[in-house]
Every structure is written in C-alpha cells, then in structure tokens.
Amino acid sequence: METFGTYLVKLLRAYDVDTVFGIPGVHTIELYRGLPGSGIRHVTPRHEQGAGFMADGYARASGKPGVCFIITGPGLTNVATAVAQAYADSVPMLVISGVNALGDMGSGEGFLHELPDQRQLMKQITAFSHTILKIEELEWVMARAFAVFSAARPRPVHIEIPIDLMAKDASGLPAPRRAPPPLKPAPHAAAVRQIAGLAGECSSPLIIAGGGAAEAAIPLRALAEALDAPVMMTVNGRGLLPAGHPLAVPCTPSLSGCAELVACSDLVIAVGTELGPTDFDPYGTGRPTINGRLVRIDIDAEQAMRGNRADMTLISDSAVALSALSEAVAPAGSRNGAQRAAQARDTVRRGLDRMMAAGLRLLESVLEALPDAIIVGDSTQPAYAGCLSYAAPRPRLWFCSSTGYGTLGYALPAAIGAAIGVPDRPVICVIGDGGIQFTLAELGSAVDAETPLVVLLWNNCGYGEIKTHMRAQGVEPLGVDIQTPDFKLIAHAYDWEYLRLDPAQPLALLLRNATQARQRIVIEVNESEFLAASG
Structure with missing residues (x-):
C-alpha cells in the first residue's frame, strides 16, 4: 500500500529535493517510511533548531530550498528560531511537521505535544502555514510552496500533517508530479x-x-x-x-x-x-x-x-x-x-577600528587561502567586520546571522548545511566561543554526515561584544563572563581535529592543508593574541 507519508516523499523527489534535515519522532515515523531508496538523503542534527539552521545554510549556499521534517509541538517550537532567521533574510525553507490527529488538535485535552494552534504560531514567520485536512490537498499545497520559492519573495513555508493522515492509503492519488513553475514577475x-x-x-x-x-x-x-x-x-x-x-x-x-x-x-x-x-x-x-x-x-x-x-x-x-x-x-x-x-x-577601510580591522584580516586570510570557500558567520566580531567590508568573490560565498533576526549559534549548523548543499567547495564556519555553545552538539552531526568543515573559533571568553556595549553605556558588565570550556577536549570528544592558532603561523597555509585533507578541524583564535599580533 502507498501511504500518504511515502507519497509525500515521492512528491518531494519530483521537486528535485535531495536532502531532508530532521530528528525522527513518534509523530513523524510515517514520513520516514518512504525515505530509504528514494534518493533523498536524511541528515540528523542534535536539536531541531540545528535542523532549521542546516536547511538555511543549505539553501543560501545552493540556491535550492532547504527541507525539514519536524515533530509536533516541541520540535516545531525548537525550529521556530531558525525559521524566523530564514524569514527575515528571505531564505527558501520548507518545514513539514506533524500535528495532532483530526479531532484532537487544539482540543486542550492534553494530548502529547499539543499546542493550542500550531499553524497560527508558524504563520507569523512563514510565507504561509497550511494544515492538511484531506490527503488530496497535498499536491497543490506543495505547488504553492515551490511557487513561493521560485517566483515570489522566497520565504519559509510550513505544511503540517495530522498524524492520523500520515498512514492513510494514498494509492488513489495521481502519480506524484511537479507543477509547472509560474513565470517570474517582469517589469512593464x-x-x-x-x-x-x-x-x-x-x-x-x-x-x-x-x-x-x-x-x-x-x-x-x-x-x-x-x-x-x-x-x-x-x-x-x-x-x-x-x-x-x-x-x-x-x-x-x-x-x-x-x-x-x-x-x-x-x-x-x-x-x-x-x-x-x-x-x-x-x-x-x-x-x-x-x-x-x-x-x-x-x-x-x-x-x-x-x-x-x-x-x-x-x-x-x-x-x-x-x-x-x-x-x-x-x-x-x-x-x-x-x-x-x-x-x-x-x-x-581607513575608518575601521582595531577590532574590525583585525576581524577583516581574519576573513581575508580565508579568501587568500581558499578563494572558492563558503564563509558562514555567526554573531561574532569577525562576522561583524565582514558585514562592514568583506568583499566576496561571488554570490553565495558569504552569509551570516548577524543581520535581520540576528540569532546566535547559527554558523555551525548552517555551515554543515552549506557543505552538504555544495559538497565541492570548502566551507569555513566563523563563530565565537559564546555562540558555539548554543549549538555545540552539532559537531557530532558533522561527523555523522561525514562533512569536512573548518571552524574558526573566535574566543574572547564570554559575550565580548555585549560586555563592550555595556561599558559604553555605563552599565556594569553582568552575565557576560561565562564559563569557557576546553575546546580542545570537546573537539577530540567529537572526533574532530583541534589547533590553537599561533598568530605567527600563516593561517592561509593551515586552511589549505585542512581542506585538502578534508578534515573536520576546530582552529581556536584567541582574540587578545590575534589583536596583539595584528598591531
């Protein structure tokens, strides 16, 4: 029997979807029935927010929509931050989630993962959010989603499927097919x-x-x-x-x-x-x-x-x-x-302060070593410097989370998604010691996905930018000096290579060697040491 879940996977394949990011759960098992042998790769993050950030990085690097399978309730609220970042930056993302069964959803009776109204939650951060009420709807709802991605402002789309519909017999539905895309708007x-x-x-x-x-x-x-x-x-x-x-x-x-x-x-x-x-x-x-x-x-x-x-x-x-x-x-x-x-x-360039000039030099060392590399930035000092004046050689080779919604922890999972979306290019993640602790466990996801990646970890032992801003506003710094872990031990625990950068070392050579060897390596850059060496 062709179930609705297997039909959905075939329909995604008709739209050339080749990768899905998600964590299987009891409410999405039927979506996974059709994945083996479908030609669609599944990548498992450690947290649904990581799934959303991976889909975002995949989309920005490849130009194709990033797709997530997300469980009902907490899975959806976990991914919401990543969806909001994609919404702010007009990134195409398709989030397919479960929702409680027809007749149970929104009842308030306390069913597992129940929210009062999932669709209304996601409606705030998507081009549209749609609840499938009958299986015949899916073909045209999917067509609407891909029309947004191809011929409108490409923001995220959310489709939720009641868990009792996922296992329904879909044998009577027409063969999964891709709807012809609408023509792009043209000027008079x-x-x-x-x-x-x-x-x-x-x-x-x-x-x-x-x-x-x-x-x-x-x-x-x-x-x-x-x-x-x-x-x-x-x-x-x-x-x-x-x-x-x-x-x-x-x-x-x-x-x-x-x-x-x-x-x-x-x-x-x-x-x-x-x-x-x-x-x-x-x-x-x-x-x-x-x-x-x-x-x-x-x-x-x-x-x-x-x-x-x-x-x-x-x-x-x-x-x-x-x-x-x-x-x-x-x-x-x-x-x-x-x-x-x-x-x-x-x-x-003449007006950049010492911190921004140093951050820009870090990024330009990457450009010198790897002119075709994709640089994925977080909300961290070198990424801020890049926002001010980094000159990328081509589109889709530089993006970060410090504009728009402005999330922390974005760069590591987004870089994994970028490396999966464009596997023939080196990918460099630029992230701070505070930001990486938001999504640190995604180091394990990169190992599972066999994704080579370089993490340039800018370490200022806390939330350095916020500390500086507090002082500038006459506020005594509080809550910004956080415990900084031993990143060497953490990297090795996840089977990554590790190197603490000596500012006298040529970073360009280290990067070339790491990418040629297809390593997963954390290169820790101490902010004060790098600034001192930069003059």
Whole structure:
C-alpha cells in the first residue's frame, strides 16, 4: 500500500529535493517510511533548531530550498528560531511537521505535544502555514510552496500533517508530479524605458544591490558598466560584483564614505534590498540620506512600499528587470564611477577600528587561502567586520546571522548545511566561543554526515561584544563572563581535529592543508593574541 507519508516523499523527489534535515519522532515515523531508496538523503542534527539552521545554510549556499521534517509541538517550537532567521533574510525553507490527529488538535485535552494552534504560531514567520485536512490537498499545497520559492519573495513555508493522515492509503492519488513553475514577475516595458531615460539624464548614478539579486549577477554587472555606476552591496548581496571589480563597493551603506556616496548620487537604483536598518544603520548612527531620485526593484510589492519612498518602483524578479534595463540604457561613457567607488572603499577601510580591522584580516586570510570557500558567520566580531567590508568573490560565498533576526549559534549548523548543499567547495564556519555553545552538539552531526568543515573559533571568553556595549553605556558588565570550556577536549570528544592558532603561523597555509585533507578541524583564535599580533 502507498501511504500518504511515502507519497509525500515521492512528491518531494519530483521537486528535485535531495536532502531532508530532521530528528525522527513518534509523530513523524510515517514520513520516514518512504525515505530509504528514494534518493533523498536524511541528515540528523542534535536539536531541531540545528535542523532549521542546516536547511538555511543549505539553501543560501545552493540556491535550492532547504527541507525539514519536524515533530509536533516541541520540535516545531525548537525550529521556530531558525525559521524566523530564514524569514527575515528571505531564505527558501520548507518545514513539514506533524500535528495532532483530526479531532484532537487544539482540543486542550492534553494530548502529547499539543499546542493550542500550531499553524497560527508558524504563520507569523512563514510565507504561509497550511494544515492538511484531506490527503488530496497535498499536491497543490506543495505547488504553492515551490511557487513561493521560485517566483515570489522566497520565504519559509510550513505544511503540517495530522498524524492520523500520515498512514492513510494514498494509492488513489495521481502519480506524484511537479507543477509547472509560474513565470517570474517582469517589469512593464514602458517603465523600463522611463528608468532608462532617468539613467540617461543623471551624472552620478549608484546601484545598491541586496540578497534579492543573488541570481542577477550577470545583468547587474552589465547595467553597472553601461552606467559607469558604483555598486554598493548589502551583507546578503556581497559578491554580486566580484572582489577587485573597480565599481564594487562591498561595504555597509551607513559607514563614512558610503553614506557620502549615497548622498551625492543623483540616481539610486536599489535592487533586491529592503533598505532596512540592519544593513543601512546597524549601529544606530543614522541611515544614509538619498538625495537623488530613487528607483526600487523588488519582487515584493508590499515591501517595496516600506522604508524609503521611491520615485519609481518596479515589481519584478531582479534578474529579469536588470536584464531589461541593461539592454535599454545607452552606454554613458565615463561618470567617474571607479573613482567614486574607490574613494568610498578607501574611506571605509581607513575608518575601521582595531577590532574590525583585525576581524577583516581574519576573513581575508580565508579568501587568500581558499578563494572558492563558503564563509558562514555567526554573531561574532569577525562576522561583524565582514558585514562592514568583506568583499566576496561571488554570490553565495558569504552569509551570516548577524543581520535581520540576528540569532546566535547559527554558523555551525548552517555551515554543515552549506557543505552538504555544495559538497565541492570548502566551507569555513566563523563563530565565537559564546555562540558555539548554543549549538555545540552539532559537531557530532558533522561527523555523522561525514562533512569536512573548518571552524574558526573566535574566543574572547564570554559575550565580548555585549560586555563592550555595556561599558559604553555605563552599565556594569553582568552575565557576560561565562564559563569557557576546553575546546580542545570537546573537539577530540567529537572526533574532530583541534589547533590553537599561533598568530605567527600563516593561517592561509593551515586552511589549505585542512581542506585538502578534508578534515573536520576546530582552529581556536584567541582574540587578545590575534589583536596583539595584528598591531
């Protein structure tokens, strides 16, 4: 008999799903019946939050939706933080969970894992949350989910299945099939011509590109070069113009140098970005002022109406819109774009304080050693430095959790997911001693998954950033000096290699050797020693 659970697995395979992250439970056993021999790999984290972060890292690195199987009740509340991070950063994630049986859910009678309303909980942090009430619904609910991932703002989707439906006979359902994806939204030709006209009249254009343009690197470059316009990339947009391109400005817009570039531009084209505070004003110093005309390109009509008011708005897929614009604009000749970009970059670098300069050097050592590596950052000092001014060579090679929802403990499981999603690239996890203790047990998950990984562990013996902020605000530090474990013993307990970095050692060589040997290694970097060696 074909059960509903086995049918669901076949339907996922029809959508090219190759990996599922989850912890089996009594309420999801039927989802696992069809996994053996399906061609879908199952990866077991140590905590459902780890499953969500792995799915997030898998999606950001590969561009494909990350998929989780999650048990009813506590499994869902555990994964919720990871789903919220993905929601804030527009990451495609499919969470399939159990829910109590029809007639039992939400009864208040005290059934195992019962919540008053699981769907309403998840509705706050997903594009949509749907409860399957009859097995015939699944095909079109799945089609809706993948339509969100392919042709809308790609946020998480939650589908919950009552446990009594999972084992139902699904033999009468049509063969599992993938619904044809909807066409991506495209801009009106008249609007494209109008923007091209604005571009022809301007003398100092600027493009601001965010994570929503991750698949638009080629037309973005064509448009930037035609306009001779600097391209300022948000944290999630890094690499859209490669490191070293004369028009690339891989820097936080509110920093001195970047804010002036924004203010002095008479046309700003913002594509795939919310223009939100965690990108544009992370330290509360004030968002850059846009004095010129503003054109916004966004796939989400509602989001395009938030924040900065645009003179023109295109509701469109970024790649489609930028391709149309690059064909419509006439090459402008020199507008001093490279000079304006270089001035902004140089001003930002000169303005970095000692901590941020050291953190950036750490990341650039990774880039020097492994230019194709994926760097996954947590909320930790080197990741903050990367948010300010790390120049990734390509899209999807740099991401972190310190923007948007801003979780701790993200980087280790997300790096495991990235390594599974893109197994032919080295993956470097950059995480602090405080953050790693949120998800420390996922070291074991990497061993189970046979995933090579380098963890650069930035150790300042506590919550260093919060301690610094407390002092700056005149608050006596409290609760920030936590017990720091012996990470060498922990690494060896999980069958990882371990090395404490001597600042005199060439980190680039260590990284190359570790990745060539396909090691799982924790490289501990003592903050004070690294700062002292950095001058």
